[in-house]
Each structure stands twice: as structure tokens, then as C-alpha cells.
Amino acid sequence: MSAELPVSAPARLRSLLAGTADNALKIVHRGPHAVYVALPSADNRCVGVLGSAATAVPCGLRLATPTVGPLTGERAEVRAGVLHVDGVALPVRRVVDATVPAMPRVLDGGDPLRGIDATVAGELTALRLDPQHLDRVLGHGGGLTPLGDDVICGWLAQHRSLGVATPWADDVVRIARTRTTTLSATLLECAFHGEVIPEFAAWVAAHETDEPARAAELASVGHSSGAGLLYGARAALLHLSRKAAA
Template structure:
């Protein structure tokens, strides 16, 4: 962010509703952050709050009146809550940094019972969190296109057991055919079903290539809330905007550069099946080098 003026707007600081001055979450009107000046006013330490990191959009969701959020999933490493039909996560320090997350320094989140949002904070079992640092969640846009020789055959094999019969859907993705969404969404194991992971990897990579929107993206946004888990629907909405976990962003941002194998290995270690699904989505979205057989 060096070299930019004090009020320059960055893409990660603007919500999809940036043309409005406010957004509604769970019945509360929430100010939209659109500049560094807004950010400076909205974040900062409080003596009684633990510091945390998040995107500007996630930080904005902490404003409004205090409200108890419904816990929809909890584990040792993360707690997901529902707020206005979308999820927000409280994430332990060694967990995957999801784009909807408040990234804490806490070693674990065992036994969490209540999460309260509002007044600029997230209160977890009486412990307050306040955003003191912003993080990037969006891939870099490379309109010249993305090309790489990812091991597509190996990735197809890695997901075949848990996501059989996907070949036709994968072919349809290449043509931005919305029928691919109907074939993949909600299919497979996991909090984020494997078919959703494939879609997310594809959507993020397409965004990086400069292809925003499209029929697949529109279909995902239209039906995900009723066809998959709330957590996965939230992460797919982020994927449509090019936002993803750091391991996926690193792979996509580095396509065509040295170190792709190492970045792919890092992504494959995410979750039980999620990393393989995300990587396959990337492979399906990039152009193959002309000298490499498909």
C-alpha cells in the first residue's frame, strides 16, 4: 500500500455495496468502509479487547447493535456463526485463514458457547475481540491471462472417490455453463462439500484472470443458500469476488512462476479434501501451455 494517498480506495476495502453508505446486517445498519480514513475511524485497540485481524468487510460487520449470533459449526480451530444469513468465523492462530474470519492469536477455541457481535466487537464467551489490523483476502487480477501446467490428471484422481461422475460438469465449467453448478454444488463430504471446493477454486482463478461474473458465478449466488451449508455458501460468495484462503491465493497469484509445486503442496494440505478440490478448480480454469498435452 506504499505510495498511495491517505484516502485512496483499495479493492479489498470496498464491499459489493460500496455505492451505498450503509449495509444491513441482522436488522442493523452498518457503515461501509471505503477509504483509509474510514478504516482509521473504525479500528483501534481497546484496553479490554483482544486484538485480531480481518478484512475491512468483516470488520464492518461487527458494527451495529449487540446481537447474539447463532453458532453453526464449532471445532478446536474455528467457530462459525450465522449473521444475516452469512457466516463469520472466529479462527484460532494455527487455523486456515478463511476470508470471512476474525484471525485471533488464541491457541484454540475449545468449548465456545456464545458469540455476541456488535458495537465494533465480537465477544466470545465474555472475551472481546476488536479488529486492529487489516488483511488482504483477494487474489491479484492478471488480465493477461493465467497459464500453468498443473497436474490435472492427478487432481482428478484425488477427488474421484468422493466426487464421482464429475467429468461432464468439469467440461461445462470450461464453457461457463451454469449446469456445472447444479452438478457440483453441495456434493461430496465436508463442511465445505468437495464439489463446492472445485467451484470455489474455479471462481477465484477466473476472477484473477479478469473474468468477473458470468453464468456460473450468477448461478452460485442464486442457489447456494439453499443447496449447500451456510459456511460453504458464504465462502462461495467470497470466491465470486476473488477472495480465498491464503494457500489458494498463493497458488493462483504465482501461476507461471517458479515454486508452483511447493505452493500446490501447501494447498493440498488444507482440510481433508478441500485442498484437492480447490486445486482442481484452479487447474480447470487455467489455460494449458501449448506444448503440454491436455
């Protein structure tokens, strides 16, 4: 009998794994706090195994320990709908909610860059975000999740929180599988379905007096990922407020 580490996960991820045929999987990233493996599909999707010190991305299985412990990411496979890493089974024992909440405050058409670190703000400005052509920033920036992709995730998730369809932007998710990293393409697909990290959900749910603190917490996630999410969400609010005023 193999060793077992119970995990928690969003319901959609649990269902995705349950429907995945037995297969050996490719490791796409490994570190002390997270291991990511690619799923056997043409959609360029992956699933993470996350210590509690890692960002709780909606495509991740969450451990109760800060690190991934003995899971070095040498090998991975799916067996009977359960992910195994280095011979350790990771069954989903608890479902967590990764759904973006409805925003309780009025549309905010203010500066999307407010409170964001000046260096990151310069990188965001250089992207020259165009609401009608989000694909132009797809894959722009370095890292596992390029900054342009973080912005698009924030944009899509903000629209989902308001129940606003994005027919002009949804094709970005489809083309991402060949235009960006595996993790980033997966997170874009999650944002399309309205699934977000806890810091983003907390910012969306915050009332006006709490918004600055929740915004600072979101902007501090990762090197620039949280700032990109915040900027994308605020840019969406600005775009929608301008449309409402027109």
C-alpha cells in the same frame, strides 16, 4: 468491562461486522481451532473466529494464538459492530489482505488432477464438473464445505484473478444459501468477491518453477478442500485455454 482479544480480518469482513445490528448469534460449529457463528441475515452467512492453526478463511477473524483458547462457543453476539464470543470482545485491530492476486504465468491447459491424491482425484472425477452448469455440483460431498463447493470456489476465484467475468456462474452464489452449508455458502460469496485463503493466493501468485510446491501446499489444506480449490482453479484455466484456442 468485558475481556478483549484483538483480531485481524479482511477489510470487507470488518465492514460487514461494523454494519451488523446488535443481536444474539447462533453457533454453527465449534472446535479447538475455530468457532463459527451465523450472522443475522437471510443470506446464510457466517463469521469464524480462527486460531492460527486453523485454515485462514476470508470470512474469519484471526487470533494470534494457535487455538481459540477460552472461547468454547457457548454463546455469541454482536454489540456495537464487534463480535463477542463467551463474553470476550473480538475487535478488529489489523486488516489483512485476502484478495486473490493476478496470475503471473500463462494459461495452463494441463490436467487439473495432476499431483492430487488418488482417492480425492476419484471423488473429483465423480463430480463430472460441467463449466456451464456449476450448480450441478453445488452441495455435493460431505463436511462443512462440500467438495463440489470447494471446486466452485476455486473456479470463481481463478476467474477473478484473471479479471474474467462469470455471468453464467454467478447465480450459483445466490442459490447456495439454500443448497449447501452456512460456511460453504459464505465461502462461495467470498470467492465471488475474489477473496481466498493464503495457500490459494500463494499458488496463483507462483511463477512456473514454484508452482508444483505451492500446488502441493494448497492441496494439503483440510481433508479435501484444498484439493477441490486447486482442481476448480485448474479446470477454469483449462476451460479458458480451450476457449482461447477455439
